[in-house]
Amino acid sequence: MEVSLLKEIKSQSESERKVQSLLNLGSIYYYKPLNRIQALEKCLIYARQAKIQASKLNDRDNFNKAVLLIADALIQLSRITDAEKELPDLHDKAKIDLLLMLAFQYRLRLEGTSSSNFQKASQYLDTAAALANKFNDCTTGIRISGIKGSILAQQGRFVESEQILLAAASKAGKNHCIPPQYLDLELTNLYNQKGDYDKALLFGIKAVREAENKSDSLCIGDANYALGFIFRNTGKFQDAADHYNKAMKCYILFPGIQTTLAESIEAIGQIMISKKEYKNALIFFQKSYPKYHLGTYQSKLIEAGDIGDCYLKLKNYKQAERYFLKEFHLAQSVQDLDEATYHRLAFFYVESGAYQKALPYLQEALKRRNEASVQSNGHLYYMFFLADSALGDYKSAMKYLGANKRCDDIIYQESKVAAMHDLQNKYEADKKSEEIKLLTKSEQLEHANLRNAETFRNISICGTIAFALVGAIYYKxxxxxxxxxxxxxxxxxxxxxxxxxxxxxxxxxxxxxxxxxxxxxxxxxxxxxxxxxxxxxxxxxxxxxxxxxxxxxxxxxxxxxxETINLQIYLEDLIGYLKESLRSDQPICYRLDLKPLNVDISAAIPIGLIVNEAITNAIKHAFVGRKENNVISIKLDEAGEEVQLIIGDNGIGINLSNDPLKWGSLGLKMIRGLCQDLEAALEIKNIKGTQFDIRFSKSTKRNP
Known part of the structure; x- marks a missing residue:
């Protein structure tokens, strides 16, 4: 394919066709997942040639495509600041596309601090939203909501994120403007971060199925990776490994959108580490990373960290230090020195017993502790405690142990547990006090009634025996x-x-x-x-x-x-399908007034067929010769124990014999037969068009 395109490019003079060939060749190299850096560099060469040619021809459409391809390739090469320089060359919707691309990548970016990256992403989203208001574009609004929801999830603002993502998914479903698998994938990631694995699994399975049904190769890998993450966190390692392997097979052929081939390799190896198969994991990493020649900053960072982890588990500290330092220096080379980077190297030195070496990195991590979670800070303080204890600085060690304890108090809410213990102790003390009072009174009564003791002794013995017998019966x-x-x-x-x-x-x-x-x-x-x-x-x-x-x-x-189905949702999807598949030469407006009603599945099938026949007939026959003001209306409501379904149009109407048995159309015969199955009342009217008025009981079940 590349050879034929190169021949075309060489044989063509400056023309729109040559620009298109250059763009096609650039796209081919962009979507090559292996030898990623070399492929992206070639992509840049051809995209820049296309940009120059399109500018000379004043071909605005292909010029925008070339600029977007250049920016995307630069982002993949971790040159996001260079990609930002392409913004002034774009206008209108193409500029919005690049703004959203930058926002999406900043929220995934490793370099720099997470707070600065999230701030940048939010700024680009706001700029895109302001530009999008000019176009009233449904797709852009939903894309903005999807990225905003994912940023909120990464910041731990789960309630806001969930509201935004669910609203975006609902809007996308009604308008059919964005493939559902992408928002399902964002919801999967949200619930993964929350630890709500039941919901994460539900949306993850939906994302995989939607991507597979639509043969969306770019999303299938990411969706399987998300499922693997769920199974790994719930202890189902074999299921996790299966999905991570599926993701890896996809990434070998196509690059992912959110996740990469390097991350899938890491995930498979980490499953082995979780099973304590350290040698197998090391062999797997050492074979896989060099095999695919990935070469990006992220892949190099992941490779160094994974191999370092394996050597650490195998207690080969010399080799482990080599790879942990390599990981650190890679991050240092791109100014990716956040709390986690220092924390990780300090962890290695503490684990390997090199406490003196750990201290500088612990101090640097401590300076950046505001970037970390409570759990991470608690672990940092515990490493300080271990290092200071080993080095004989017990005062400092006790200080950090106290800080670690405070983090634990926040996490496990020990203050609440202590309060419960206090209440329980108080209750027990009060109970003992009451028992002492009762014993004192009993002693006084015993002295007062001592004279009558002998009189009641025999009665007490008999009563005790009787009580024992009754107790034995009750016990049995x-x-x-x-x-x-x-x-x-x-x-x-x-x-x-x-x-x-x-x-x-x-x-x-x-x-x-x-x-x-x-x-x-x-x-x-x-x-x-x-x-x-x-x-x-x-x-x-x-x-x-x-x-x-x-x-x-x-x-x-x-x-x-x-057993039941929501008619509102079902009919909205069915009517949306008919609108897309039965396109008419005349523009038709659909007016829906559907109440949420649940009916038995056996009743839902004939209702769907009735709606299908009525709308099909209207599209084909109602508006012959008319070019405007064509309306099809569908109303679903309930009146007491009855459901009313009205399907109408403002077309030319139909002529019906008074005898329904003489209706000739197969569609009309089907409507009549299906209404009989539903035991529904059917009335067909010619009121400025054709109207089907159908009434049936809510408890109706179709006759077998």
Whole structure:
């Protein structure tokens, strides 16, 4: 491919076609994941040639593409400040694209402090948002929200981040302007950072499936990496390794957006370290990193750190020091000396017993402690304690031990635990005081009633015997109840497991049904290539009907509910699909007034087919010859125990015989038959167009 493009470039004179060939060649080198630095340098060469040629031809569109490609390549080469210099050359939407690119990369950037990087990212986002207001562009607004939400998550502001990302995902779903896997991936990262692994797993699986369904090679690796992270943090190392390996295979072919090939190699090796397979991890790192010739700052930093970790675990301190120092000097060369950099080298020296060497790095880390979390600061203070204790500075050691303790108090909220212990001790003291008072009164009563003791002695003995007999009976019954309770509890646990298995099986059935229906749609699509006229129209109509059914099974698979479906969400997605697939020569406005209503799955399928038929007929026949003011309206509401569905248009209307049995259209016959299955009342009106008025009971289930 590169050879043919080079030949074209050499044979072409200055023209728009030559500019396009240069851009294509630059893009090919940009998307090469291996030998990354050399490939990006070549990408820059051809992108800059394209920029010059496009400028001479006054080709604004290709000029913008060339500038964006140059900036992106510079960012990947860790030359983000050079990429910023390209901003003045761009205008309007192309400038917004570069601003968002810079904001996204600053929030992932390793060089510099995290606070300065987040500040830069926020500034670029604000500038992009101000420019985007001129265009009223839905896509740009959602992209800004996605990056802003991810920055807030990295800053630990999880509530704000979650609100922004969920709102952006909802808006993207309604407008179909951004592939859902990217926002699902950001939500996965958010819940990973929060430690809410159930939600992280839900969105991670959705991101993987959406990326695979759309063959999005750039996202598949990142989504699998995120799933691997979840499984690793929940102790499922084999599942984690499987997903990290999938991610690595993707990155060998395509570069990731958020994560890299080097990070996937590191993740696989760290799984081995978690299993205490230190030698295997070392061999894996030593083979993998040189094999792919990555060469970027990030990959070199990760490689040095990983090999250093392995030697440290193997107690080969000489080799470990070599790689830890290499990691430190790499960070130093790009001014990436934050708290974590000093902390890491200090940790090595403390672990290896070189306490005197650790002290300068501990001091530097201490100066930057405001950049770190409470947990990291607690660990830093503990290393100070170890170093000072070993060097005989016990006063300083005790000071840092106290600082470590204060961090622990914050983390584990020991003040609350202590307060609970105080309350418990007070309760026990009060209880003992009351018991003393009662004993004193009992002694007084005993002296007062001593004369009557002999009189009641025999009665007491008899009462004691009777009480013992009754106690024995109650004890036997109590033991029997405990045994029964244990049996019932085990049965309940078994039923709970069976119920969970049933739910998973149902979801899997819906998933397989959806996949099979999509296979049928694809087969019909293939068949349609060999058909024309009425046969082709019949095939296309069948595709839409099958999609209406498959969409229900997709919704059920992605939710915990297995028997009912939300009509509002289902109909919005179905109507969105019909708008895209049944494009008309006449512009059509869709007015939706849908209330959130849950109905049984058996009722949802005929409702979806009815809506499909009504909208299809309206698009095909209602607006013949009209170029404007074409409206299709859909209303879903409830009145008491009934659901009302109204589908109407302002088209030319239809002529119907008074006898429904004489309706000739297959679509109208289907609507009538489906309404009978629902036991629904159907009324068709000609009121400035055609209107289908359908009423049915909320508890309706389709007859088998």
């Amino acid at each position: 019954q109590y033991r029997r109840k405990l045994q029964m309770s244990s049996v019932i509890q085990k049965k309940n646990q078994q039923l709970q497991v069976l119920l969970q298995d049933k739910e998973w099986l149902l979801r899997e059935v819906h998933h397989r049904v959806k996949n099979n229906l999509h296979t049928v749609i694809c087969l019909l699509q293939i068949q349609a290539e060999f058909l024309k006229d009425d046969a082709l129209k019949a095939i296309e109509t069948s595709q839409h009907r099958i999609y209406a059914m498959s969409l229900i099974h997709q919704k059920l698979y992605l939710t915990d509910e297995s």
